[in-house]
Amino acid sequence: xxxxxxxxxxxxxxxxxxxxxxxxxxxxxxxxxxxxxxxxxxxxxxxxxxxxxxxxxxxxxxxxxxxxxxxxxxxxxxxxxxxxxxxxxxxxxxxxxxxxxxxxxxxxxxxxxxxxxxxxxxxxxxxxxxxxxxxxxxxxxxxxxxxxxxxxxxxxxxxxxxxxxxxxxxxxxxxxxxxxxxxxxxxxxxxxxxxxxxxxxxxxxxxxxxxxxxxxxxxxxxxxxxxxxxxxxxxxxxxxxxxxxxxxxxxxxxxxxxxxxxxxxxxxxxxxxxxxxxxxxxxxxx
Numbered sequence: 001x002x003x004x005x006x007x008x009x010x011x012x013x014x015x016x017x018x019x020x021x022x023x024x025x026x027x028x029x030x031x032x033x034x035x036x037x038x039x040x041x042x043x044x045x046x047x048x049x050x051x052x053x054x055x056x057x058x059x060x061x062x063x064x065x066x067x068x069x070x071x072x073x074x075x076x077x078x079x080x081x082x083x084x085x086x087x088x089x090x091x092x093x094x095x096x097x098x099x100x101x102x103x104x105x106x107x108x109x110x111x112x113x114x115x116x117x118x119x120x121x122x123x124x125x126x127x128x129x130x131x132x133x134x135x136x137x138x139x140x141x142x143x144x145x146x147x148x149x150x151x152x153x154x155x156x157x158x159x160x161x162x163x164x165x166x167x168x169x170x171x172x173x174x175x176x177x178x179x180x181x182x183x184x185x186x187x188x189x190x191x192x193x194x195x196x197x198x199x200x201x202x203x204x205x206x207x208x209x210x211x212x213x214x215x216x217x218x219x220x221x222x223x224x225x226x227x228x229x230x231x232x233x234x235x236x237x238x239x240x241x242x243x244x245x246x247x248x249x250x251x252x253x254x255x256x257x258x259x260x261x262x263x264x265x266x267x268x269x270x271x272x273x274x275x276x277x278x279x280x281x282x283x284x285x286x
Contacts, residue, residue: 028069029088033078039085040252041245046086048242050077051093051107054281055186057211058266059113062279070273072266073111076130079258083249092282096165096185099124102235108242110235113208115167117230125238128247129231130254131207131263135171137223138202138209140194148224149175152201156180161190162203171227172203186283187212188275195219203227207267212275 032045052060052073060071069090081088093101095112102110103123115133116126137152137160146152152160153175160176162168164183172181182199184190190202191212201223204212209222236243253259265271 028074029078029090032081032085032087034082034085036085038083040083040248043084043086043245047089048077048081048086048108049089049091050109050111051098051102052090052282053095053098053112054092055188055278055283056095056113056281057208057273057275057278058271059208060111060281061273061277062281064277064279067279072262073113075262075265076253076259077109077111079253079262080246080249083252084245094185094282095163099235103237105237108236108240109246113205113232114235115205115230116233117167120235123238124235125240125243126233126235127243128250129233130250130259131232131267133230133232134206134226135168135203135228135230136206136209136226138191138194138204138212138220139200139223140197141217141219141221143200143221143223145200146223149227158200160201160203161193161199163187163190167230168203168205175227191216191220191275210267210269210271211273216274216276 036042036044050073054060054062054069058072060069060073062068063070074090077088091107093107098110098112099114099120100123101107110124114120116129137149145155146158152158159180159182160172161182161184162172163186169181169183182190182193184193187202187204187208190199193199194202195216206222206226212220234246250259
């Protein structure tokens with residue numbers, strides 16, 4: 001009886017171990033990439049904690065199919081660490097408060113499609129810009145009450161939405177009184193409200209807006225010319241020793257075409273993943 005109990009316990013422990021290791025929803029990263037000989041700057045397998053929302057197409061998201069962590073940020077940082085001989089450790093974090101958390105040193109890097117602004121630059125250091133982005137209005141397909149931001153502003157019956165704490169929200173309240181701007185915790189909630197007819201447009205970066213078109217191309221469209229043009233960059237705690245090595249890696253990635261390759265992969269018309277294809281990321285209920 002004693003031996004049978006031991007065998008049963010061992011069987012359960014082995015089964016649990018295999019179950020824990022076999023899933024594809026384990027966090028991505030955690031392995032040292034590249035070699036010292038090939039590194040632009042050798043960080044000697046240093047672990048870099050990288051904050052990602054996992055709910056912001058096309059930068060980072062969780063696949064509903066298999067739970068894998070995907071997106072531009074993952075491809076970029078795995079390449080950066082390959083060139084710097086370091087270890088990327090991706091950590092889910094909600095957007096609201098992410099930049100402050102990076103400033104406080106809770107993460108080594110914030111990687112979430114972060115727009116470089118003067119206000120943010122006061123509390124964090126930024127890498128060089130890795131892509132220029134345009135802000136636009138996302139609207140229901142066939143919308144005829146406005147064609148650009150000016151006509152949207154002029155019609156006082158129209159209400160917009162966007163994600164709180166973003167430069168899109170700052171743009172919205174610059175153009176509109178706050179009572180015409182609904183703030184949402186995430187962009188998916190704002191877009192769901194748009195599709196439902198509760199709001200009339202969403203202020204959004206064009207590259208992120210493309211992610212909503214996918215399966216929703218029959219109900220959504222990006223409207224009008226760009227409202228602003230900004231650069232996205234990675235955020236670091238002030239005085240971080242990582243800024244210069246990462247900038248060197250980014251410049252090398254730009255020079256040899258790697259950035260163009262992943263920008264085309266995720267920001268081009270061939271990217272077909274939509275928010276219907278992804279999980280809740282950092283906003284998933286425990």
